[in-house]
Amino acid sequence: MSNFDFSELKVLICDDSLQIRALIKQCLMAFGIQNIVDAMDAKTGFQELVDTDPDLVITDWEMPTGNGIDFVQHIRRSPDSPNPYVPIIMLTGYTELDRVKIARDNGVSSFLAKPVSAVSLYRRLVSLVEDQRLFVRSDSFFGPDRRFKVSETLEGPDRRV
Amino acid sequence: MSKASIIKPDRQLGDKVGKTGGPTPEQAILRALNATENLSEAYQGWAVDDLQDLWRAFQESASDEGAEVRKMFNIAHEVRGQGGSFGFPLITSISDSLCKVLEPRTSLTRRDMEVIRIHILAMKAVFHQGLKGDSGNAGKVGHELPQLLAALRKRSGA
Numbered sequence: 001m002s003n004f005d006f007s008e009l010k011v012l013i014c015d016d017s018l019q020i021r022a023l024i025k026q027c028l029m030a031f032g033i034q035n036i037v038d039a040m041d042a043k044t045g046f047q048e049l050v051d052t053d054p055d056l057v058i059t060d061w062e063m064p065t066g067n068g069i070d071f072v073q074h075i076r077r078s079p080d081s082p083n084p085y086v087p088i089i090m091l092t093g094y095t096e097l098d099r100v101k102i103a104r105d106n107g108v109s110s111f112l113a114k115p116v117s118a119v120s121l122y123r124r125l126v127s128l129v130e131d132q133r134l135f136v137r138s139d140s141f142f143g144p145d146r147r148f149k150v151s152e153t154l155e156g157p158d159r160r161v
Numbered sequence: 162m163s164k165a166s167i168i169k170p171d172r173q174l175g176d177k178v179g180k181t182g183g184p185t186p187e188q189a190i191l192r193a194l195n196a197t198e199n200l201s202e203a204y205q206g207w208a209v210d211d212l213q214d215l216w217r218a219f220q221e222s223a224s225d226e227g228a229e230v231r232k233m234f235n236i237a238h239e240v241r242g243q244g245g246s247f248g249f250p251l252i253t254s255i256s257d258s259l260c261k262v263l264e265p266r267t268s269l270t271r272r273d274m275e276v277i278r279i280h281i282l283a284m285k286a287v288f289h290q291g292l293k294g295d296s297g298n299a300g301k302v303g304h305e306l307p308q309l310l311a312a313l314r315k316r317s318g319a
Contacts, residue, residue, distance in 0.1 A: 009174070114246060
C-alpha cells in the first residue's frame with residue numbers, strides 16, 4: 001500500500017455524538033489531515049459544507065434533527081451544494097442489507113460500521129482515494145455508480161456487529 | 162424508461178492525495194491509536210451518563226412501557242457503537258445483545274425486565290472491573306460472553 005499524503009484534504013464530520021466526532025477527528029489528524037470541520041446536526045453540517053467546500057464528508061445516519069440520509073440527499077441535490085459529487089461516508093451502527101441499499105440508493109459513497117476503529121477508517125479513506133467511479137443521474141437517482149463493489153460494505157473484518 | 166446520464170466528476174478525492182510523502186499505513190494507524198488513547202480513558206466517564214440514562218429508562222419502563230422501551234433501545238444502540246470504538250468491545254457485545262432484546266418489543270414482561278436488568282448490570286461490571294480491550298481477563302470474558310448472552314436472551318424469548 002502507498003504512503004498516502006492526505007495533508008491537503010478538507011474533511012467535514014457530522015455526528016450528534018461529541019465523543020464520536022472527537023474520535024474521528026483525532027484519527028484523521030493522525031493520518032495527516034489538518035483541515036477538519038465538524039457539526040452536530042445535518043442543518044449545521046450543510047452550512048459548514050457551503051462555507052468550507054470539503055473534499056470528503058463523514059456523516060452519522062441517526063441524528064436528532066434531520067437524519068443522515070436527508071443530509072446526503074441535500075448534498076447531492078441542492079442547488080446550494082458546492083460539490084454534489086463530494087465523497088460521502090455513512091457512519092452507522094445499522095449494517096443490515098436493507099439499510100445499506102437505502103444509503104446506496106440515496107447517493108452514499110461508502111459505509112463505515114460502528115464501532116469505528118483506526119484501521120477501518122484508514123481502509124475506508126484509502127478505498128475512496130482509489131475510487132474512480134463515475135456518477136449516474138436519472139429521474140430517480142443521483143450518485144456514484146451503484147454497480148461498484150457493493151459487497152465490500154458487508155463482508156470482511158470491518159464488519160464487527 | 163427514464164434516461165440516465167453518466168458524469169465524470171470534475172474533482173476526485175485522489176486528485177488531492179499524493180501517493181508518496183505520507184506516513185506508512187502502519188505509522189498512520191499507530192499514531193491514531195496513540196492519539197485516541199486519552200479519549201478511551203475519558204469514555205468511561207461519558208459512558209456513566211449513558212448507563213444512568215439507561216437505568217432511569219429501565220426503572221420508568223414499568224409505568225410507561227412503549228416510550229421507555231424505545232428510549233432504552235436508542236441508548237443501547239448508541240452505546241453499542243461507542244463501546245468498541247473506545248476500546249470496550251465487551252460493552253458493544255452486551256449492548257448488541259440488549260438491542261436484540263429490545264428491538265422487537267413494545268411492552269415488557271417481568272421476565273424481559275429481569276433480562277434487561279442483568280444486561281445493564283453486566284455493562285456496569287465491565288466498567289467497574291476495567292475490562293478493556295480483547296485480551297487478558299476481558300478476552301476470557303469476551304470468549305464466553307456470546308453464549309451466556311444468547312442463553313439469557315432465550316429466557317425472554319428474544
